[in-house]
Amino acid sequence: MAGSVPDERIESLQATALEIRREVIRMIFAAGSGHPGGSLSVTDLLAALLFEELHVDPARPEWPDRDRLVLSKGHAAPALYAALALRGFLPREELRTLRKLGSRLQGHVDRGRLPYIEASTGGVGQGVGMAVGMALDLRLDRRPSRVYAILGDGECQAGGTWEALMAGAHYRLANLVVILDRNGFETDGSTEAILGIEPIADKFRAFGYATIEIDGHDFRQILGALGTARATTDRSTAIVARTVTGKGVSFMENTHVWHGKAPSRAEAERALIELGVPAAEAAL
Amino acid sequence: MGAVPRESLRDAYGKALVELGERDPRLLVFDADLSGSTRTALFGSRFPDRFFNVGAMESTMMSMAAGASLGGRTVYASTFAVFAAGQAYNFVRQSVAYHHANVKIVATHGGLLVGADGGTHQIGEDIGLMRGLPGMTVIVPADAPTTRTVTFAVAERTGPAYVRLTREDLPTVTDGSFAVGHANELRAGSDLAIVAVGSLVGRALEVAAELATVGVSSRVLDLASVKPFDEPALLRAARDTGAILVLEEHSVLTGIGALVAATTSENYPVPVRRVGIPDLFGESGDAWALLDRYGMSAERIRDEAWELLKIRGKVQ
Numbered sequence: 230m231a232g233s234v235p236d237e238r239i240e241s242l243q244a245t246a247l248e249i250r251r252e253v254i255r256m257i258f259a260a261g262s263g264h265p266g267g268s269l270s271v272t273d274l275l276a277a278l279l280f281e282e283l284h285v286d287p288a289r290p291e292w293p294d295r296d297r298l299v300l301s302k303g304h305a306a307p308a309l310y311a312a313l314a315l316r317g318f319l320p321r322e323e324l325r326t327l328r329k330l331g332s333r334l335q336g337h338v339d340r341g342r343l344p345y346i347e348a349s350t351g352g353v354g355q356g357v358g359m360a361v362g363m364a365l366d367l368r369l370d371r372r373p374s375r376v377y378a379i380l381g382d383g384e385c386q387a388g389g390t391w392e393a394l395m396a397g398a399h400y401r402l403a404n405l406v407v408i409l410d411r412n413g414f415e416t417d418g419s420t421e422a423i424l425g426i427e428p429i430a431d432k433f434r435a436f437g438y439a440t441i442e443i444d445g446h447d448f449r450q451i452l453g454a455l456g457t458a459r460a461t462t463d464r465s466t467a468i469v470a471r472t473v474t475g476k477g478v479s480f481m482e483n484t485h486v487w488h489g490k491a492p493s494r495a496e497a498e499r500a501l502i503e504l505g506v507p508a509a510e511a512a513l
Numbered sequence: 514m515g516a517v518p519r520e521s522l523r524d525a526y527g528k529a530l531v532e533l534g535e536r537d538p539r540l541l542v543f544d545a546d547l548s549g550s551t552r553t554a555l556f557g558s559r560f561p562d563r564f565f566n567v568g569a570m571e572s573t574m575m576s577m578a579a580g581a582s583l584g585g586r587t588v589y590a591s592t593f594a595v596f597a598a599g600q601a602y603n604f605v606r607q608s609v610a611y612h613h614a615n616v617k618i619v620a621t622h623g624g625l626l627v628g629a630d631g632g633t634h635q636i637g638e639d640i641g642l643m644r645g646l647p648g649m650t651v652i653v654p655a656d657a658p659t660t661r662t663v664t665f666a667v668a669e670r671t672g673p674a675y676v677r678l679t680r681e682d683l684p685t686v687t688d689g690s691f692a693v694g695h696a697n698e699l700r701a702g703s704d705l706a707i708v709a710v711g712s713l714v715g716r717a718l719e720v721a722a723e724l725a726t727v728g729v730s731s732r733v734l735d736l737a738s739v740k741p742f743d744e745p746a747l748l749r750a751a752r753d754t755g756a757i758l759v760l761e762e763h764s765v766l767t768g769i770g771a772l773v774a775a776t777t778s779e780n781y782p783v784p785v786r787r788v789g790i791p792d793l794f795g796e797s798g799d800a801w802a803l804l805d806r807y808g809m810s811a812e813r814i815r816d817e818a819w820e821l822l823k824i825r826g827k828v829q
Contacts, residue, residue: 293584340583340612348580352607358573359608362580365565369541370584389604392573400565 234452238281242448245315246276250477251504252311252324258497258513260328263336266487267381268308270412270445270472271300275312277451278377282459287317290344296374297363299348301356301390302381302410303337304489310334310343318344354387356380357407361393364402375404375459383415385426391436397465398437405465406458407438410445412474414485433467445470478503517715519682520657523621526678527552529664530589534560537668543578543590545571550680551591551621571596575604579614587615587668593627594620594677598639609673610646616674617667618643623653623677624762625790625807626712628800637790640710641767643675644740650674650693651740655714657682658689659697659737666693677711679762681800684715687735696743702732704827705818706750706757710736710769713760713788713809720814729822736769744776751781756821758786760814762804765789784824786817 249272257263279285283296300309307327314321319333326332333342337351348359360378367374384390397405411429413419420426433440439461443450451470458466474488475481478500492500494513501511534540534556546569548554557564567574571592578590590597597620598605609616620639627635644651650670654660660678667674670693690697699714700721709717714735721731732750736742751757757777759770770787777783790807804810822828 347583349607349611352603355573355576355604355608358576358604359580359583361573362577363583364580365577366541366581366584366586369562389573389576392570393576396567396570396573396577 234449239448242276242280245280246273247477247504248315249276249308249311251501251506252314253307254478254492254497254500254504255513256307256311256324256327257491258494259325260491262328262491263307264304264489265478265481265492266414266474266485267302267410267412268305269476269478269481270474271302271305271379271410272308272476273446273448274379274408274410274451274470275308277448277455279312279316281452282455283377284374285345290318294372294374297347297360297376298345299350299356299360299363299376299378300338301350301353301360301378301384303350303356305381306334306336306338309338313343313345353381353384354389357390357393357397360405361397361400361402364397364405365400368402368404375406377406377408380407380409381415382409382411382413382420382426385409385429386420386424394433394436394438401463402465403462406455406468407465408468408470410472411469412472414474414488416485416488418485430469433469438465438467440467440469442469442471445472446476517684517686519684521682522654522657522660522678523550523552523680525657525660526619526664527555529661530556531559533665533668534563537587539586541565541581541586541588543567543574543588545569545574545592545596547592550593551619553589553591572601572604575601575616575618576608578616579608579612582615583612587617589617589619591619591621593634594623594639595634595636598642598675599636602642606646610649613648613672615671617676618674619664619676619678621678622680624679624712625795625803626679626681626762626800628680628803629797631797632794635795637764637795638767639677640739640763640769644772648672649740652693652737653677653710653739654691654737655683655709655711655735656685656687658685659687659691662689662691663737666691679712681712683712686715686718691737693738694741694743695738696746697735697737698732698746699735700731700733702730703753704730705821706732706734706754707760707818708734708736708747708750708757708769708773709760710739712762712804716809716811716814717760719811720818723815724818729827731818739769739772742772747773747776748781751777751783756784756825758814758818758821759788760809761789762809763789764792766792784821786821788814788817
């Protein structure tokens with residue numbers, strides 16, 4: 230549980246997350262397109278999952294008893310690819326091929342091209358449905374595996390998300406955890422200005438989820454919520470992770486402008502310096 | 514046609530599904546609140562632990578079915594065609610087809626033979642939509658025996674499939690022989706080829722029998738396997754007869770007629786006429802009367818056949 234996580238583990242996760250964020254900037258700059266805002270907001274959640282919570286083995290990515298991770302907000306692919314590379318699922322140098330013709334690193338996450346991508350996503354509102362199907366399959370087989378689906382907040386405007394949440398609750402899938410990366414922004418602006426989704430935690434509660442609200446950049450809170458979810462055996466858990474879009478890069482934070490735009494060379498280098506890369510090594 | 518017995522394709526599907534469930538203990542079935550109509554309820558009462566009636570959420574049913582299949586299961590998902598191919602299209606596309614998921618979508622109530630429920634429940638676009646999806650197998654059985662064979666055949670083939678069934682009982686016109694990718698020649702002939710699918714295969718045989726009485730020899734091909742389809746058999750028919758009449762209870766814009774015309778045009782151009790649903794939505798009414806009203810009557814089929822025979826100089 231979170232309280233017992235030693236400081237060194239937390240510091241290690243923070244260092245890993247920082248490295249993921251640097252890779253996100255480098256990858257999206259190299260690609261010339263991509264989604265930095267939502268990649269940087271979900272980074273800490275991914276780091277906590279892949280480096281602490283999930284039962285996965287890079288040497289056996291298809292191990293049947295692995296925990297499943299569905300990145301329903303598939304546009305945050307750069308963060309997931311970077312995390313998988315650091316975790317040993319793919320060579321780190323391959324990250325630079327993001328979005329290039331022939332690359333395994335598709336613009337939105339793509340099952341079958343890379344190890345440990347459980348579902349291809351991108352069109353919103355389908356990831357939770359696939360996660361529910363996986364959770365049913367695993368429960369029928371009496372496997373210990375758990376399924377984690379990471380939702381974007383724009384996806385909470387999509388009907389399919391709520392259909393799937395209803396199904397997860399109906400089937401009492403205790404092996405299902407839905408994590409909302411609540412960064413507040415979608416392509417055209419803030420979710421609340423476009424089509425408000427609040428009070429979102431109440432909605433999850435009303436749908437029958439054990440609902441936990443956390444700061445999605447505080448590793449103790451993230452690990453605490455994931456631990457509580459693992460201990461919940463009678464229903465699905467929803468974790469509303471309040472995050473900051475563009476987290477870690479001042480000019481990308483709290484704006485929709487960087488939802489789906491690549492930084493220029495100067496912007497990328499400035500971002501890397503803000504992320505602690507020494508100026509001498511930040512040149513791209 | 515009075516002598517030909519009619520049987521329910523849906524019953525054939527439901528019964529075959531139960532047999533499949535006996536054979537494959539990991540097989541799952543999903544339905545979206547239409548299990549009585551689609552007959553998946555037969556599976557549901559026999560195997561309640563492996564049956565998921567998800568309510569009226571056709572789109573998410575496709576994602577759930579895909580997610581449940583990725584660990585190696587065969588999963589069937591059923592609802593009406595208008596919901597399976599129409600309502601759920603992008604979920605079939607991304608969750609099922611894009612993953613090449615082992616999901617067999619068996620859609621009942623295709624076409625206009627839905628009848629009284631009207632235009633919102635009928636669909637003439639589903640075959641075109643599903644055929645356009647990379648990797649999707651598309652099958653349109655003509656009768657109950659073929660439906661039974663097809664239900665088993667799609668399970669043998671890994672990957673997504675769309676099977677379109679008809680609500681109405683249809684005349685039993687085959688012995689159930691079916692193989693994916695093979696057309697079924699139901700009648701030999703050399704003056705004209707009639708290529709038909711689903712509910713209109715019966716009418717194709719009727720018209721062919723009538724034409725025979727005046728000395729016209731018609732070949733009837735049941736193109737149940739729409740994708741992959743039997744291109745050699747189609748081109749043989751083009752070469753041997755020189756004229757093709759296509760019958761389908763589907764939009765002529767995007768259906769089998771379009772497929773046949775494109776394929777012959779590229780390989781062996783012959784006159785092709787299309788009988789099917791025009792560029793219109795349907796309406797309520799007696800099911801078979803709707804087919805007549807929307808241009809798929811036996812009379813219209815006969816007229817189109819004569820036109821082709823005239824073009825080829827085979828009749829005056």
